[in-house]
Amino acid sequence: MQSSLIGKIEKAKRYAQETERVTFSELSVKFRGEHDTYTTEYKDGKWHCSCHFFSSWRLCSHTMALEKILGNMLPKEALSTQI
């Protein structure tokens, strides 16, 4: 293997530990809830979720779970709660 590629692989391993280097600007996931599967998205600085709860509260267990999963990889404005 070329030494330049070996260097990149080493760097990638280090970067993978330093998750604060990565900030999602948008994302879309299929979220399997207990009763149904929902589309949960972060786009244009806002959360969206196809579940019923979200439509009245603008947040839900799915958006809050993603905040917890992604933690410091989300922009500050995406963190609506301190859970």
Ligand SMILES: [Zn+2]
């Ligand atoms: Zn939801």
